Amino acid sequence: MAGALPDGEPVPSDGSLPDEATQQVGKNGFAVYVHVPFCASRCGYCDFNTYTPGELGGGASREEYADAVLSELALAARVIEPAAVDTVFVGGGTPTLLAADDLARILDGIDRTWGLAPGAEVTTEANPESVDKKYLSDLRRRGFTRISLGMQSAAENVLRVLDRKHTAGRAPQAALEAREAGFEHVNLDLIYGTPGETADDFAKSLETVIGAGVDHVSAYALIVEDGTRMAARMRRGELPFPEDDVAADRYLAAEEALTGAGFEWYEVSNWAKNNARCRHNELYWTGADWWGLGPGAHSHVGGVRWWNVKHPAAYAKRLAAGESPGHGRELLTxxxxxxxxxxxxxxxxxxxxxxxxxxxxxxxxxxxxxxxxxxxxxxxxxxxxxxxxxxxxxxxxxx
Structure with missing residues (x-):
């Protein structure tokens, strides 16, 4: 679980925003982010706002989660009226631990509330072991156009250090199944610089993502956050700390391999081919507005940024009482x-x-x-x- 949220200014109980923030909402584009805070197990490097079954406690469940998100969406509809939603991104956590029908209900709710723009990009993240052919087909049929699979590595020893549960071969297989299901764009995520990873291990990972036939690759250097199991292992001397020189070498290897395979970088950590850039992230990077649904989700509209309470039970309780789940906010200068x-x-x-x-x-x-x-x-x-x-x-x- 991530660290404590900043306090900020209080969020009004109805979630209302200053008039100057809402008057031009979406003029640079408008996106919706949906946070799904559930994971089957916790990876050793993860400090995201996510909860395994043993960490969740009472007052929250996967089965009722979609209803809570739709309640926040109803509140959001009373606060802003963007012209349309350009992109939707469902992240986590592991969104695909929810039933495909629940993800589809959330997407349908966004469309009914604000309307999806023609050709809207709709992405979900997924762990490779959390999806199968039927699940992927159901998502595609219900309007999802893009999927981002957390591969991280093609080396079994690296996956073990990261506490990933899928096998090395599952990620490229899931990517193939997503393409067969009709997804327009498929991304594979890589992490480099994991303790014990060799140059050959990373070369194998690059070869695997290229061979998987995807049109987008993200590659990030491992960042070890305080409070994670991996950080504790490093302090105890069980694992070496990441080295900057190694990370630089891995990045150069990624650039060479991906460029040689027809990908072009468009953000320092992201490569795409055939105009398959992640439009949702581009909206973030270029100053658009977005509403973040879900516990711990951050939003930005017209220079006002706010963040929701972290725990799913507290989030659901606020909404059940007809109140905004916002924990705090700031007005950006x-x-x-x-x-x-x-x-x-x-x-x-x-x-x-x-x-x-x-x-x-x-x-x-x-x-x-x-x-x-x-x-x-x-x-x-x-x-x-x-x-x-x-x-x-x-x-x-x-x-």
Missing amino acids: GEDRHMEDVMLRVRLRDGIPLDRVNRAGAARALADGLLDPAAYRDGRLALTLRGRLLADAVVRDVL
Whole structure:
């Protein structure tokens, strides 16, 4: 389970927002995120707001969860009226621990409430072992267009260190089943830099995702968060801490293999082919509005960000009483929004206009070989490959 939420300002019991926040809602796009906080077991590196059956306690259940989410959606409908929903993303946790019909009911509720835009992207995350052919076919038939499978690695020894429950062969098989079910886009997630992972292990993972025929790959360096089982094992000396040089080598290997297979990077940790970018994430990265449904979910509308209570039982109790499940909120200043815009857009292949950043810092980054000179001449800040390895440092310079 994740750490404590910040307090922020109180959220009104009806969830209402300032008029200035709602007047132009969705002008840069509008998305809906649905958080499903259930997992069959906890991975050693995970600090997300998720709960195994033994951690859940009383007052919450998977069987009643969709009804609670639909209650929050009814409250949201009284607060904002976007023109349409451009993307929906169901994340977790393991969303596919819910019945396919429950996920479909939530999607139908979003469509009835605000309307899905023509060609809307609808994604669910899934663990490879949590889906089968029938489940995938049911989701596709009910309107899901994209699936993101948590593969993490093709090496059995790495999966064991990460406490993943699927076999190495299950993820590519699930990807094949998703394509056969008619999903328009299929993503496989990788984690690199796990203790004990060799260069050959990661090369095997890259070979596997390329051979799986997917059109999107995400690859993230392992981050060890305080409070996780993996962090405790490292403190006890059972596992070595991740090494930055190893992570850089893995990233370069990913870039070489994926580019060679026809993928193009479009965000530092994401590659796609055939225009299969994740549109939902692009909305986040480019300043759109979104409503986050579910316990612990974060939302942003018109410069107001808020977050829901964490535990599913507290979430359901608030909604049953007709109250917003919001725990706290903050009104972002112009400086806050600028800082976040730079932090996110610098990581994109398309970059950010130079007039949005500190020019002296950008000039230093250019001189250090971190920025594309051609883009710079065109008035854009865009990272080179070396710049992608040092993206956080570039952000600090140009802020």
